[in-house]
Amino acid sequence: MTDEMEPSRETASPASSILIVDDEAPARDLCADVAREAGLLVRTATTTEQALEILEQFPVDIVLTDLKVPALGGIELLKRVRATNAQVPVVVLTQYGTIETAVEATRLGAADYVTKPFHVDELRSKLDRLVRAIELDQENRVLREQLRSRPGFGGLIGVSPKMQRVYKMIEKVSQHNYPVLILGESGTGKELVARSIHFSGARRKKPFVPVDCSALVPTLIESELFGYVKGAFTGALQNRQGLLESAADGTLFLDEIADMPVDLQAKLLRALQEREVKPVGSVDRVAIHVRVMAATNRDIESAIRSGAFRQDLYFRLNVVSIKLPPLRERKSDIPLLVNFFLEKFSEPGRPFRSISEDAMRRLMAYDWPGNVRELENAIARAMALGSGPILHVGDLPSNLQYGSSAGALERPASADELLPLEELERRAIFRALRETSGDKLAAARLLGIGKTTLYRKLKQYEAQH
Ligand SMILES: Nc1ncnc2c1ncn2[C@@H]1O[C@H](COP(=O)(O)OP(=O)(O)OP(=O)(O)O)[C@@H](O)[C@H]1O
Numbered sequence: 191m192t193d194e195m196e197p198s199r200e201t202a203s204p205a206s207s208i209l210i211v212d213d214e215a216p217a218r219d220l221c222a223d224v225a226r227e228a229g230l231l232v233r234t235a236t237t238t239e240q241a242l243e244i245l246e247q248f249p250v251d252i253v254l255t256d257l258k259v260p261a262l263g264g265i266e267l268l269k270r271v272r273a274t275n276a277q278v279p280v281v282v283l284t285q286y287g288t289i290e291t292a293v294e295a296t297r298l299g300a301a302d303y304v305t306k307p308f309h310v311d312e313l314r315s316k317l318d319r320l321v322r323a324i325e326l327d328q329e330n331r332v333l334r335e336q337l338r339s340r341p342g343f344g345g346l347i348g349v350s351p352k353m354q355r356v357y358k359m360i361e362k363v364s365q366h367n368y369p370v371l372i373l374g375e376s377g378t379g380k381e382l383v384a385r386s387i388h389f390s391g392a393r394r395k396k397p398f399v400p401v402d403c404s405a406l407v408p409t410l411i412e413s414e415l416f417g418y419v420k421g422a423f424t425g426a427l428q429n430r431q432g433l434l435e436s437a438a439d440g441t442l443f444l445d446e447i448a449d450m451p452v453d454l455q456a457k458l459l460r461a462l463q464e465r466e467v468k469p470v471g472s473v474d475r476v477a478i479h480v481r482v483m484a485a486t487n488r489d490i491e492s493a494i495r496s497g498a499f500r501q502d503l504y505f506r507l508n509v510v511s512i513k514l515p516p517l518r519e520r521k522s523d524i525p526l527l528v529n530f531f532l533e534k535f536s537e538p539g540r541p542f543r544s545i546s547e548d549a550m551r552r553l554m555a556y557d558w559p560g561n562v563r564e565l566e567n568a569i570a571r572a573m574a575l576g577s578g579p580i581l582h583v584g585d586l587p588s589n590l591q592y593g594s595s596a597g598a599l600e601r602p603a604s605a606d607e608l609l610p611l612e613e614l615e616r617r618a619i620f621r622a623l624r625e626t627s628g629d630k631l632a633a634a635r636l637l638g639i640g641k642t643t644l645y646r647k648l649k650q651y652e653a654q655h
């Protein structure tokens with residue numbers, strides 16, 4: 191038994207792990223390499239006994255087993271995993287020409303099979319798919335948890351009248367199955383709203399599958415959404431379900447829908463109208479039962495006028511639309527959000543309990559073009575840089591420190607204007623900070639003073655406000 195629990199890539203969340211069971215070293219090593227490349231932590235076993243032992247002792251997210259492995263064989267191992275770790279997907283490796291055993295394995299609950307000798311790419315793409323599904327599942331579970339405990343609704347923070355209206359809409363549409371179009375500027379919480387609709391409705395136990403239409407190349411969106419059949423194009427080694435089909439009784443969230451190419455819009459419309467998809471390369475159609483939600487931060491009506499978006503698809507998706515207010519139109523929610531993020535980013539041993547009044551004033555005065563996401567990032571950054579337990583103005587990003595409110599006080603001094611030395615000093619410090627994008631060490635160097643002196647002066651200014 192070999193244990194290689196060194197993570198093969200740096201990730202913020204713990205990586206998923208795979209158990210590879212094969213008594214033939216070359217195949218085992220190759221699988222291990224591919225799995226590591228897919229970002230998985232790898233454990234290997236050469237017998238079913240070892241495999242079962244590892245399964246008892248360590249967290250395993252995926253099992254990849256050869257069917258001809260001593261002593262019990264892959265089929266028996268598969269049965270046991272299904273019995274004891276039902277949520278762990280099992281992929282089986284079969285010899286070329288023994289397709290019956292692969293079929294048998296699938297019948298017994300194998301998530302997938304790979305025929306030896308296999309292409310590295312094929313195994314890689316199968317593992318990638320499983321890893322994605324695992325990550326999604328974890329994310330969804332965390333979200334379900336969070337839904338129960340936050341002030342606001344369904345994971346959304348805010349009690350302003352505009353948000354109350356949004357909550358009412360969410361509550362209402364979550365009881366139904368029709369499409370929902372979510373509109374709003376970037377960072378206003380469109381994806382959060384989509385998740386919250388999904389997790390407050392009858393589909394909450396089914397998958398929530400987000401697809402970013404702006405991130406996929408057109409040819410891939412089609413096969414991702416509709417699936418494909420073996421031989422439809424080079425590399426289509428076998429049939430593959432599309433997301434519309436595999437989201438099954440769950441929700442498909444089409445993010446950045448305005449970025450979907452026009453010809454695909456027509457195909458999507460047809461699929462939604464007929465509740466069927468035609469996988470790429472197939473002549474047959476497959477029924478779909480998915481709920482569709484879509485979101486965009488674009489002005490979709492002007493996209494329709496310019497011909498970039500189909501009006502008929504818009505009508506189909508826009509059965510109900512939810513428009514999210516920009517943060518600047520619900521500034522009364524800022525303190526709640528700030529406290530929520532202070533808690534969210536608190537690390538044990540480095541508590542941030544509150545924020546100074548002055549810092550809060552800056553946050554309230556700012557316009558937040560990046561909305562809640564920008565606020566979230568500002569707090570996260572301030573907490574990473576500051577020393578706690580109170581978040582001060584000096585910890586905030588520079589555009590907030592010397593932005594609108596400080597800027598208003600400061601008209602440029604003309605060359606011969608005589609100003610108090612203290613005021614000249616203050617201006618020099620803010621100018622240096624602006625020029626170094628808030629990098630205090632660089633600013634101190636620029637001014638020819640020590641870093642601690644700069645800190646002291648900034649604290650003074652803060653106390654004066
Ligand atoms: N009302 C809210 N309460 C708590 N967190 C929020 C709220 N709205 C947004 N967020 C947080 O802000 C970030 C951005 O939200 P989200 O991804 O849903 O925005 P979006 O509208 O989809 O943005 P984009 O158009 O850029 O994709 C997320 O981290 C989300 O958790």
Ligand SMILES: [Mg+2]
Nearest residue numbers: 380381445485
């Ligand atoms: Mg989004």
